[in-house]
Amino acid sequence: MKDIKCFQKTGNILKFEELRAKLKINDKNDVSPLEIKVIDENSEQYGISKETLMENAGRAVYEEIVNLNVDFSKTYLFCGTGNNGGDGFVIARHLANNFATFVVLIGNERKIKTSETQRNFNTVKNMEFFGNLDYANILDDERAVELLKTIEKELENKQNDHILIIDAMLGTGITGILKNPYSTIVDYLNVLKSKYSKKLKMVSVDIQTGNLNADLEVILHKRKFENKNKNFVVKDIGIPKYIENMVGKGDFYLLNERKQNSHKGQNGNVLVIGGSKEYHGAPVFSALAASKFADIVTVASVSNVMNTVSNYPELMPYELTGDYIVQNHVDELLELSKNYDCVVLGSGISVNSDTKEFVNSYLNETNGKVVIDADAIKLIDYSNFKFKNNFIFTPHKKEFEYIENYIESSGFKSTVVLKGSLDIIFNSNNIKMNITGNQGMTVGGTGDILCGIIGAIYACNDAFPSACCGTYINGYCGDLLEKEYGYYYNSTDIIKILPKALKELLY
Ligand SMILES: NC(=O)C1=CN([C@@H]2O[C@H](COP(=O)(O)OP(=O)(O)OC[C@H]3O[C@@H](n4cnc5c(N)ncnc54)[C@H](O)[C@@H]3O)[C@@H](O)[C@H]2O)[C@H](O)CC1
Numbered sequence: 001m002k003d004i005k006c007f008q009k010t011g012n013i014l015k016f017e018e019l020r021a022k023l024k025i026n027d028k029n030d031v032s033p034l035e036i037k038v039i040d041e042n043s044e045q046y047g048i049s050k051e052t053l054m055e056n057a058g059r060a061v062y063e064e065i066v067n068l069n070v071d072f073s074k075t076y077l078f079c080g081t082g083n084n085g086g087d088g089f090v091i092a093r094h095l096a097n098n099f100a101t102f103v104v105l106i107g108n109e110r111k112i113k114t115s116e117t118q119r120n121f122n123t124v125k126n127m128e129f130f131g132n133l134d135y136a137n138i139l140d141d142e143r144a145v146e147l148l149k150t151i152e153k154e155l156e157n158k159q160n161d162h163i164l165i166i167d168a169m170l171g172t173g174i175t176g177i178l179k180n181p182y183s184t185i186v187d188y189l190n191v192l193k194s195k196y197s198k199k200l201k202m203v204s205v206d207i208q209t210g211n212l213n214a215d216l217e218v219i220l221h222k223r224k225f226e227n228k229n230k231n232f233v234v235k236d237i238g239i240p241k242y243i244e245n246m247v248g249k250g251d252f253y254l255l256n257e258r259k260q261n262s263h264k265g266q267n268g269n270v271l272v273i274g275g276s277k278e279y280h281g282a283p284v285f286s287a288l289a290a291s292k293f294a295d296i297v298t299v300a301s302v303s304n305v306m307n308t309v310s311n312y313p314e315l316m317p318y319e320l321t322g323d324y325i326v327q328n329h330v331d332e333l334l335e336l337s338k339n340y341d342c343v344v345l346g347s348g349i350s351v352n353s354d355t356k357e358f359v360n361s362y363l364n365e366t367n368g369k370v371v372i373d374a375d376a377i378k379l380i381d382y383s384n385f386k387f388k389n390n391f392i393f394t395p396h397k398k399e400f401e402y403i404e405n406y407i408e409s410s411g412f413k414s415t416v417v418l419k420g421s422l423d424i425i426f427n428s429n430n431i432k433m434n435i436t437g438n439q440g441m442t443v444g445g446t447g448d449i450l451c452g453i454i455g456a457i458y459a460c461n462d463a464f465p466s467a468c469c470g471t472y473i474n475g476y477c478g479d480l481l482e483k484e485y486g487y488y489y490n491s492t493d494i495i496k497i498l499p500k501a502l503k504e505l506l507y
């Protein structure tokens with residue numbers, strides 16, 4: 001296992017708590033299978049390993065079995081090849097020291113899904129070798145029925161004995177309807193349960209498999225939307241609370257997969273609106289960053305910016321009249337925006353009064369996705385502004401002061417990335433922090449790059465995961481560069497290393 005990074009105390013951690021309190025965001029009670037996958041992955045990165053989680057999970061279920069206070073004459077563990085089965089192997093290890101234990105693996109021994117499950121499976125096999133437990137492998141219905149018949153005989157013959165079935169077949173990884181031999185096993189077990197309700201106890205690990213009529217669900221870490229049993233207990237498996245607040249590699253599971261066999265434009269069209277007579281580099285940084293991820297990136301700006309854009313054939317130019325982007329351009333740019341999945345607005349746009357009018361009219365009228373950065377944040381007339389849910393703001397500390405007063409209002413529907421040594425990403429329902437990045441990133445242009453990356457991801461994804469993953473990627477690029485060059489890198493280096501970061505982080 002890799003080392004766990006130790007966080008440094010920064011002022012932003014207090015800000016995080018303050019914002020969380022203001023937004024009244026509590027820990028979630030019920031989670032989806034995808035959310036649990038994110039938590040597991042981030043736990044590995046920032047807290048405890050998946051192996052330890054599996055050990056804690058198995059141990060927690062074992063303790064619940066002991067709590068039943070029944071002297072089982074035999075315990076059977078039905079285990080799948082995924083991590084739910086892995087939890088089952090851990091339980092078997094604990095059970096076998098106290099009860100007659102029989103482990104059943106459903107599926108091919110060579111197709112065990114993860115290293116942590118494999119490790120626990122190997123131990124079970126060793127225990128079989130030394131006679132500490134019994135083991136059988138089931139590949140089809142026929143073998144399953146044969147074994148279930150022997151269990152039925154035991155229930156018939158031994159009048160006063162109790163038998164325990166542990167369901168470690170499938171957990172959060174189940175997709176679609178139950179396949180054979182699982183469905184045959186579940187149906188048969190349900191028949192046995194109805195015939196021998198007193199003598200047979202069935203306990204499900206995490207989630208009961210299919211419509212298994214379990215006596216108890218021992219749920220791990222948090223309730224899942226799939227948990228249906230009236231009898232359940234939620235067991236802690238040692239995931240530190242802060243993990244759920246961290247952006248990590250697990251968050252990338254929340255992004256849509258890049259479309260295979262796709263044609264141009266299906267993986268995002270981004271329009272960057274920014275730049276002015278004075279600032280020509282900023283929108284180009286945003287656009288170049290976006291172009292590493294999106295299919296088509298256009299820069300709409302004034303002629304001065306077009307000169308810079310023309311050095312990069314990967315960018316499409318759209319030239320506007322005059323020296324600044326102003327109110328006169330509103331209709332034209334609203335029309336142009338309709339051809340794009342996401343607009344990145346603000347880099348280098350400057351702060352004159354005509355531009356202010358443009359920014360306010362444009363944001364008032366657009367219904368599209370917009371990432372709002374830099375000067376655009378300063379120019380908004382907040383007293384007449386709607387924080388729409390398709391807006392992502394990317395302010396630094398000073399720019400955030402414009403927004404902060406509005407976040408408690410019920411009309412606050414936007415997503416915000418508050419940049420800092422510890423970035424805080426939030427909307428009205430979620431809040432997370434990101435710790436990638438380093439001092440080298442104080443160099444000019446990193447903010448422009450950040451909003452470009454977020455815009456490109458947002459073109460094909462939801463706002464909150466886009467904001468989280470974009471922020472993580474930007475800092476991750478800095479961390480890759482720091483490893484090689486210390487703090488001696490600039491924004492062009494970040495853009496150059498972006499493809500490597502994307503390759504490493506996207507699933
Ligand atoms: N934080 C936690 O809560 C932890 C939970 N743990 C346990 O891990 C499982 C989830 O494990 P995973 O490997 O993702 O999935 P499964 O074990 O559920 O199996 C997936 C496996 O099953 C096959 N499959 C999927 N659908 C079907 C179907 N309809 N019919 C038949 N077979 C199916 C497919 O091959 C999949 O690969 C969680 O529930 C917990 O028990 C960790 O141990 C600790 C942390």
Ligand SMILES: [K+]
Nearest residue numbers: 167170205207
């Ligand atoms: K299960």
